[in-house]
Amino acid sequence: xxxxxxxxxxxxxxxxxxxxxxxxxxxxxxxxxxxxxxxxxxxxxxxxxxxxxxxxxxxxxxxxxxxxxxxxxxxxxxxxxxxxxxxxxxxxxxxxxxxxxxxxxxxxxxxxxxxxxxxxxxxxxxxxxxxxxxxxxxxxxxxxxxxxxxxxxxxxxxxxxxxxxxxxxxxxxxxxxxxxxxxxxxxxxxxxxxxxxxxxxxxxxxxxxxxxxxxxxxxxxxxxxxxxxxxxxxxxxxxxxxxxxxxxxxxxxxxxxxxxxxxxxxxxxxxxxxxxxxxxxxxxxxxxxxxxxxxxxxxxxxxxxxxxxxxxxxxxxxxxxxxxxxxxxxxxxxxxxxxxxxxxxxxxxxxxxxxxxxxxx
Amino acid sequence: xxxxxxxxxxxxxxxxxxxxxxxxxxxxxxxxxxxxxxxxxxxxxxxxxxxxxxxxxxxxxxxxxxxxxxxxxxxxxxxxxxxxxxxxxxxxxxxxxxxxxxxxxxxxxxxxxxxxxxxxxxxxxxxxxxxxxxxxxxxxxxxxxxxxxxxxxxxxxxxxxxxxxxxxxxxxxxxxxxxxxxxxxxxxxxxxxxxxxxxxxxxxxxxxxxxxxxxxxxxxxxxxxxxxxxxxxxxxxxxxxxxxxxxxxxxxxxxxxxxxxxxxxxxxxxxxxxxxxxxxxxxxxxxxxxxxxxxxxxxxxxxxxxxxxxxxxxxxxxxxxxxxxxxxxxxxxxxxxxxxxxxxxxxxxxxxxxxxxxxxx
Numbered sequence: 030x031x032x033x034x035x036x037x038x039x040x041x042x043x044x045x046x047x048x049x050x051x052x053x054x055x056x057x058x059x060x061x062x063x064x065x066x067x068x069x070x071x072x073x074x075x076x077x078x079x080x081x082x083x084x085x086x087x088x089x090x091x092x093x094x095x096x097x098x099x100x101x102x103x104x105x106x107x108x109x110x111x112x113x114x115x116x117x118x119x120x121x122x123x124x125x126x127x128x129x130x131x132x133x134x135x136x137x138x139x140x141x142x143x144x145x146x147x148x149x150x151x152x153x154x155x156x157x158x159x160x161x162x163x164x165x166x167x168x169x170x171x172x173x174x175x176x177x178x179x180x181x182x183x184x185x186x187x188x189x190x191x192x193x194x195x196x197x198x199x200x201x202x203x204x205x206x207x208x209x210x211x212x213x214x215x216x217x218x219x220x221x222x223x224x225x226x227x228x229x230x231x232x233x234x235x236x237x238x239x240x241x242x243x244x245x246x247x248x249x250x251x252x253x254x255x256x257x258x259x260x261x262x263x264x265x266x267x268x269x270x271x272x273x274x275x276x277x278x279x280x281x282x283x284x285x286x287x288x289x290x291x292x293x294x295x296x297x298x299x300x301x302x303x304x305x306x307x308x309x310x311x312x313x314x315x316x317x318x319x320x321x322x323x324x325x326x327x328x329x330x331x332x333x334x335x336x337x338x339x340x341x342x343x344x345x346x347x348x349x350x351x352x353x354x355x356x357x358x359x360x361x362x363x364x365x366x367x368x369x370x371x372x373x374x375x376x377x378x379x380x381x382x383x384x385x386x387x388x389x390x
Numbered sequence: 391x392x393x394x395x396x397x398x399x400x401x402x403x404x405x406x407x408x409x410x411x412x413x414x415x416x417x418x419x420x421x422x423x424x425x426x427x428x429x430x431x432x433x434x435x436x437x438x439x440x441x442x443x444x445x446x447x448x449x450x451x452x453x454x455x456x457x458x459x460x461x462x463x464x465x466x467x468x469x470x471x472x473x474x475x476x477x478x479x480x481x482x483x484x485x486x487x488x489x490x491x492x493x494x495x496x497x498x499x500x501x502x503x504x505x506x507x508x509x510x511x512x513x514x515x516x517x518x519x520x521x522x523x524x525x526x527x528x529x530x531x532x533x534x535x536x537x538x539x540x541x542x543x544x545x546x547x548x549x550x551x552x553x554x555x556x557x558x559x560x561x562x563x564x565x566x567x568x569x570x571x572x573x574x575x576x577x578x579x580x581x582x583x584x585x586x587x588x589x590x591x592x593x594x595x596x597x598x599x600x601x602x603x604x605x606x607x608x609x610x611x612x613x614x615x616x617x618x619x620x621x622x623x624x625x626x627x628x629x630x631x632x633x634x635x636x637x638x639x640x641x642x643x644x645x646x647x648x649x650x651x652x653x654x655x656x657x658x659x660x661x662x663x664x665x666x667x668x669x670x671x672x673x674x675x676x677x678x679x680x681x682x683x684x685x686x687x688x689x690x691x692x693x694x695x696x697x698x699x700x701x702x703x704x705x706x707x708x709x710x711x712x713x714x715x716x717x718x719x720x721x722x723x724x725x726x727x728x729x730x731x732x733x734x735x736x737x738x739x740x741x742x743x744x745x746x747x748x749x750x751x
Binding site for chain 2: 033034038040045047049050051060061065075077096100106120125126127128203204210211212217219221229231234236275366368369371373374376377378381384387390
């Protein structure tokens with residue numbers, strides 16, 4: 030047990046994800062958008078109409094990049110991994126002259142700035158000019174706008190927004206835990222979020238959605254699912270998008286995303302559904318004792334694709350969502366700050382070896 | 391127990407710090423410089439003469455900043471907290487097009503680049519032009535050279551170098567643990583180090599050396615130590631530089647630094663020694679059951695001052711040293727990578743509360 034939290038709870042045994050206030054994810058997703066979800070995670074209750082309006086206003090005014098961040102974005106090689114660009118430019122965006130305690134206002138500001146950086150990284154990869162945010166668009170719609178320069182269809186915004194709601198928090202996952210360890214030293218919120226971005230980048234964490242999409246691309250057709258999976262299995266390769274450290278049953282977010290995928294990307298849904306069925310069968314046949322459920326990355330990869338998000342941005346879009354949880358956890362931990370400095374077990378030799386000066390080595 | 395490690399061991403009960411291979415810090419410091427110490431932490435043994443030459447060559451060629459890092463440094467407001475500049479510019483320096491597994495070569499490169507960034511941040515604060523590194527100078531000497539543009543006296547280099555040796559690793563402290571959590575997701579070494587910098591920035595961690603110096607500045611004279619400490623104690627203020635989460639006796643690094651301080655800054659040593667004696671007495675009188683020993687930050691602040699390091703750079707100089715340990719821990723953890731995703735205790739309400747659409751809230 031590394032922390033107490035009321036931000037979210039992953040009830041792995043029962044396949045339940047509970048957001049702050051006691052909301053099951055399947056109850057919340059149909060009625061809340063990302064902004065409302067972030068407010069819930071930060072403040073403990075869903076916003077009223079006027080609170081939501083105030084939050085939107087605050088977010089809109091924090092979308093534009095600071096001069097240092099803008100120049101840093103321009104300094105990055107356009108082909109840089111977008112997560113590295115996000116890590117660097119957000120670090121510049123949140124840089125300050127003196128250290129400040131994490132605040133709710135900063136949580137809003139960092140959350141609001143991320144889509145501008147992600148879209149900026151994408152436009153630079155495309156060798157296209159950056160597009161300024163549009164104040165009247167919501168968080169998800171504005172992100173697609175800044176990527177494409179065209180107002181996106183309502184359904185695409187809905188799919189992306191649902192993804193952002195579903196991924197916004199998930200207990201003490203590795204990136205959230207990173208943010209809490211950094212916060213525990215009394216450091217600032219930008220340092221916490223920048224560190225969390227670095228953790229999310231890992232293939233075993235945020236990078237898994239990309240891997241799931243890559244697998245589905247490689248499978249390509251319903252007919253190819255069986256030979257592909259059998260071959261991968263024979264080579265002892267893992268199937269991206271299956272298995273989870275906490276869930277012992279179907280991930281409730283994956284269930285919602287699987288349903289959304291039917292309309293978001295019907296063709297890929299078909300291939301994915303067939304792949305899922307076979308993959309679970311192969312995994313179960315080999316290890317019937319293991320709970321080899323589909324995880325959120327598998328179906329997220331289909332929904333994000335349907336929403337028109339290029340796969341090289343998947344991990345950045347994950348960060349766009351999870352920053353709400355990271356910052357909520359840091360704000361919660363501020364209430365009772367103790368440095369996280371775990372014990373280790375020494376596996377080296379007993380002390381007392383005498384070093385020789387370099388001349389005698 | 392969060393990890394097994396053979397990189398270093400803090401034996402708090404006996405006041406011993408053991409570096410990789412079984413070297414007690416008090417045995418190592420008199421014969422090894424920072425480059426040798428870093429090699430030891432990375433490779434498990436001290437370098438031979440030819441291995442040390444090869445390492446020096448490798449470090450010298452990695453001192454110069456990449457274009458993106460150089461432009462990012464130029465983009466930062468010169469008055470930015472130097473730790474924020476370091477976090478941002480190192481993130482740019484280590485940015486890549488594709489994710490790579492942490493490697494010893496990268497550990498060397500990041501370690502070598504940090505002084506260039508720290509000195510660059512300092513020069514910009516001073517509104518002075520940057521100074522290019524000088525290949526024939528060692529790590530510590532070159533850092534002072536890039537800050538001042540003059541070759542430093544041999545003793546100043548020695549004091550700084552000794553500090554860098556002593557602080558290079560210290561078990562699973564919060565910044566090292568941050569690096570290991572980030573590494574556990576399969577992320578890259580730059581992400582680990584950037585996250586660790588964010589953790590080190592906290593006043594309860596790397597920021598404490600600055601606080602100790604600020605206290606000594608505020609005390610100023612031997613005569614003022616008692617009234618200052620009594621007053622601070624009456625206000626329930628903590629004494630920076632005293633107490634540690636792990637040591638239950640005198641920190642062995644503080645012992646070495648206390649001795650160095652005598653020559654590095656004799657006048658401040660006098661004030662500090664008197665302050666130490668009184669502070670320990672006041673703390674002991676109130677809580678005789680507590681092990682209120684002097685910690686490393688207290689005497690480090692005097693030695694760094696004697697070495698001519700301005701206090702606004704103290705935490706950056708800490709990072710300049712600890713990066714050896716951070717990267718050694720990450721490389722060690724790569725041998726058996728498991729995601730660090732601790733359990734949490736839910737303190738929120740039971741699930742099942744039904745959310746209302748915003749119109750009805």
